[in-house]
Amino acid sequence: MADIRADPLPPIPDNLTLPQFFLDSHDPSRPVSRGLYPWLIEDATGRPIGFEEIRTRTFGLANELKARWNIAENDTVCLFSPNDVDWPVVLWAVHRLGAILTPANPGYNAEELTHQLTLSESRLIVTHVASLPAATAAAKQAGIPLDRVVVIGAASSPRPHSTVEELVAAGLSKLPVFEERRLRPGEAKTKLALLCFSSGTTGKPKAVSVSHYAMVANIIQNKLAIGKAPRYAPGDVAFGVLPFYHVFGMVVVLHLHMYIGTTLVVVPKFSFENFLKSIQRYHVKHLMIVPPMAVLMVKSPLTKKYNLNSVKWLMSGAAPLSAELTDQLTKVIPQCAIGQGYGMTETFTTIALSPNDVIPATPGCAGVLIPGVSARVVKVDGTLAKFGEPGELLVTGPSMALGYYKNPQATAESFVDGWVRTGDEVVLNQKGEVFILDRIKAVAPAELEGHLLNHPDVADCCVVGIPHEYSGEAPLAFVVLSHVAQARVKANPAEANAIKAALIKFVADAKVDYKRLTGGVEIVDSIPKNPSGKLLRRVLRDQARAMRAKTPAKL
Known part of the structure; x- marks a missing residue:
């Protein structure tokens, strides 16, 4: 074939940043409705938010990010928040300054967030108040000052944290302190906008x-x-x-x-x-x-x-x-x-x-x-x-x-x-x-395998992704028990179920929801590998499918 x-x-514009494309220009394929309808509605209150409000807030936030912390070209800002009507405001304000945004799963724990902050070299975190404990813990580990942890979706926050609302107001109260750069023709193809974690x-x-x-x-x-x-x-x-x-x-x-x-x-x-x-x-x-x-x-x-x-x-x-x-x-x-x-x-x-x-x-x-x-x-x-x-x-x-x-x-x-x-x-x-x-790619197997191998009952393991009615795909762990754990199971077969439950909890206590072993744990005698030692993941995935076929899920 x-x-x-x-x-x-x-033709696709190749000299515009995302906010310039959305807020400052008009593409022929776009309906002309900029001021006719609200762009967003806040679900909890029913409050409508239109183009002019979004554009104004974007400038105000960008102006204060530059004035207060000198966020500038190619700096990285982490947005660690559930959905919020100011989510695009934060994204586009960062882009107005030529900086990069890295969006983080608000369900991350401090360890997971620290990895993202460190790899992305983030200089500032914008987070929801519910995620503030994880954000501050991760900021300390990543060397980010706590006054650079900003709260979104709240009118006030505990010091030293500022809110997006306060920053917008401060930015709108002063003259522009930055000059937005126009990209050269073709530059948008290589100008970094986002670091999205996969x-x-x-x-x-x-x-x-x-x-x-x-x-x-x-x-x-x-x-x-x-x-x-x-x-x-x-x-x-x-x-x-x-x-x-x-x-x-x-x-x-x-x-x-x-x-x-x-x-x-x-x-x-x-x-x-x-x-x-x-x-x-x-x-x-x-x-x-x-x-x-x-x-x-x-x-x-x-x-x-x-x-x-x-x-x-x-x-x-x-x-x-x-x-x-x-x-x-x-x-x-x-x-x-x-x-x-x-x-x-x-x-x-x-x-x-x-x-x-x-x-x-x-x-x-x-x-x-x-x-x-x-x-x-x-x-x-x-x-x-x-x-x-x-x-x-x-x-x-x-x-x-x-x-x-x-x-x-x-x-x-x-x-x-x-x-x-x-x-x-x-x-x-x-x-x-x-x-x-x-x-062909499973659900983050190596990360989960590395974590499971830290458990004293696990001698070897392999994680595969299996179809799951509710979550689409679920991690399933095949585990070889340590000699000590094998002896416990031999003495009391019911111990196998206790070990499975303990391993599921061991992962759940350390990982965000979608990484948990929702596919379960299966105890096996050995993990199939090729002569070079590479895990034969496909063999175990086929085995998991055969097991699932015996007890098919029903709607």
Whole structure:
């Protein structure tokens, strides 16, 4: 099979930063609705926020960041917060100064955050008050002064911390202290905008380097992909509960909806009943969800208590949405078109979307390649697969990341001659439809394996990712017990279950939610390895599939 090329793209601005593209210019593909509708709605209060307020607050914050701490070109600021109406204000203020933003998972503990702060060389942290203890502990470990830990989403904060609100007010009270730089033609393609952390397959999370051009390109690509049918209109209401620190939430949920003139309801944290209430309250038309949310919509009796008739378009991403779950969801919201999106941090972000002009979408299809993307499928032997043959998906296009920050070895492995190795085993057909068969890359296995090996009961281990009804993919640990632990189990077989529970807790106590062993623990006699000692992860993944097939999950 030759490379598959999607529709071509119009020219993409290559001399604009993200805030310059959003706040200072007008692209031909963008609806003219800048001042007609709110850009954001604060879910808890119903407060609308428009273009002028966002633009003004962005300047005020940038002005004070420069005046107070001299945040400047190529400095890095960490945003460690759940969704907030000031989330884009912080992002764009940092970019106004030519600096870089690294978004962090607000569920991180201090150790995990310290790794991100250290690798990204962050000079300042913006955090929510709920995450303040972890932020201050990590700041101390990373050598960041505590007065450089700023609180978002609060009117006041304990000293020495300032709030975003205070900084905006201070910045607006003084004359400009910075001069925003205009990029040279082509410079946006290499000008670093974001350091987004991605677990990958080995070691601790890696920082993915993303340019301003990559994000602008993907927003335009998404707009063209959804523009084939009149599904979106300025003034429509969309729901913003998926986390903005994650690339799906940042690009597709936050930036794309603001770009196309859709009003986005900003929700800090997912609660299923509040999710249903807000859909009803704001007459939400567009839902961006992940499969666990779809499972709740299908299974929970709460769904029937609320009017969801306003929802006309639902897109699921971050993990495959099965054909069976899609069918069940259609029965819950029959008036709604359901599609999927597919992408990853390294491709920043979307590679494929369900086409708006083909409803219902092909069952089990992750989407069709969006404009500007080229793809090829490579078999294990290195040859190109034919249509319908499985292999690893490689893609290229204008939104590809620049590589892994300060990690040339990992960059060389995943970014090859302009192509990104997705790590996904797929099948492509002649329509350009993508069907994901398996994750070749597991769920951050090396990090979890290293942690498990610190437990005295573990002699060897291997972690694989398995399909999971609620979380999409779950880590499962195969563990070889130490001689002492084996003796305990031999003396009392019930001890095996106690050890499994202890190992699950051992990981849960140290890792953020999505890294926990939600797939469980299996005790084995040995871990299969090749002659050079490399873990044969695929063997254990196949074994896990066989185990799962004996007790299939049911909707």
